[in-house]
Amino acid sequence: MAAGRRNLKALYLVPASLCVCVIASFQLTAFTFRENLAASALLLILFGYATIPWMYLLSGFFTSSDVAFVSYISINFVSGVSTLLLTFLPRLIAGISKMESLTQIHDILKWAFLVFPQFCLGHGLMELAFRQVKYDVNESFGIDSYINPFQLDSLGCLFISMAIEGSIFLMLRLVLNGLSFDTHGQNTSLLPNDEDIDVELERKRLLEGMTANDKLLLYNLRKSYKNVKNKRFFAVKDICLGIQRGECFGLLGLNGAGKSTIFKMLTGEIHPSAGQAMIRTCKGDEVRIFSAMSNEDITIGYCPQKDALNNFLTGWEHLYFYCKLRGIPKKRIHKVSGALCSRLNLTDHIDKLVGTYSKGTKRKLSIAIALIGRPQILLLDEPSSGMDPCSKRYLWKAIREEMDGGCAVVLTSHSMEECEALCTRLAIMVNGMLKCIGSPQHIKNRFGEGYLVTLWTNKEGVCEYFSKTFQQLFPGASLKKMHQSVLEYHVSQDICIEKIVQILDAMKTKNDIKSYSVTQTTLEQVFIQLATQHDENISEDEIFNGLP
Incomplete structure (x- = not known):
């Protein structure tokens, strides 16, 4: 400041x-x-x-x-x-x-x-x-x-x-x-008594100083606002989090969960009400993120949720301007900009006015700007919003390349596919607090509710009879979907996966079914489960529609 x-x-x-x-x-x-x-x-x-x-x-x-x-x-x-x-x-x-x-x-x-x-x-x-x-x-x-x-x-x-x-x-x-x-350390704690064990361990790891490999550190970060009735509302509640070099950390949550508020605090757009956001320098020192922004040794890339672009400039003019701001020598700007356009498949549009860009193309330009100068910390707020599947693959590849170079990436997204493809760890936020944290597989193992079994029968019209037989073999199984000769069941997690496979193999040997598949509960189902469990005012329909 x-x-x-x-x-x-x-x-x-x-x-x-x-x-x-x-x-x-x-x-x-x-x-x-x-x-x-x-x-x-x-x-x-x-x-x-x-x-x-x-x-x-x-x-x-x-x-x-x-x-x-x-x-x-x-x-x-x-x-x-x-x-x-x-x-x-x-x-x-x-x-x-x-x-x-x-x-x-x-x-x-x-x-x-x-x-x-x-x-x-x-x-x-x-x-x-x-x-x-x-x-x-x-x-x-x-x-x-x-x-x-x-x-x-x-x-x-x-x-x-x-x-x-x-x-x-x-x-x-x-x-x-x-x-x-x-006063950052003098505020009353907002932590719930039933805080998740993984979230508690992450907090303990940071507060005890076991953060040698962490590039970005959040210590009890909090943000509060006052409404028209002068009542205090907490958008972010005492977040403790450490993100390591080469890690892609995903923040999941409904609209209004506090994800973008965290990004605004990390970029200096708003000040935290309590707590600190720290960055580890190349020398190993921890400095406040507001001080780090004027430090030449630390580079932060940011792709905001809303594209901060000028409709009357071309994509090339945007890249030239931001390259100059990053201190890239004039003779290298063309090479750096061309490489970024190639990585994100933006070359065909780079000389056009941004006002003519589609939503997906604008997102690619915003990401290219964020990648200028090989940032050590990369903040991406819903980067693939509006992108087609092909453009997403270019984006994912570019993010992986940054991770391989030691960049710490923080990502928010409503795409569970994107989170599973990129994130080494992720957290689900509800009402400004972390409800779980860990790798995608760890979260599915902890919070998943059983298995999804899909069966392809040999004949059509025998689904009702076959359904009774299946429920006898797997007590508590529920039929989720039935279409012609395809049946989809939910099987309790209490039944061992080995037993499920043995029974299905026996059924296939007897020629009762043509083939089958057994899958674990998806990340999307876990997300819906946690969101509805911790916010009783939100229905599943609102979650699918992306409403707060």
């Missing part, structure tokens, strides 16, 4: 310097005469020093960048124009009517409005113009009435006011940031 403020202030000096250059070039007498040019430059510099920390303080009240942008413009406009009018009009009328009361009102308001940097800037420039008019009139009578703008009774009070305001706002922001970090 401190680095961001320094960068903004340094960036502000560019337009401020251009303004001074324009004033000097056009020789505007009111702002260039004697010491006036130096006073004008100092006004612009101190205005930025006072305003930028103030805007940072206000940013904590907004959750939407669009609302913040409009609010910033409105606040600056109102606090600047209205205060100037309220002081200018009494001064103007007092000069015409010679009313002392209006002069007193002007003096009171002038001192009261010094708390607004916008007023200080505008009033300072107007004062320079007024004094120059007064000087020109007196000069015609041979009187030199020039007043040094740096004197306290001139613009000196404005300079001091903005310097003090900037320092106070800056210190207040630093204090608030320090308090937010210091």
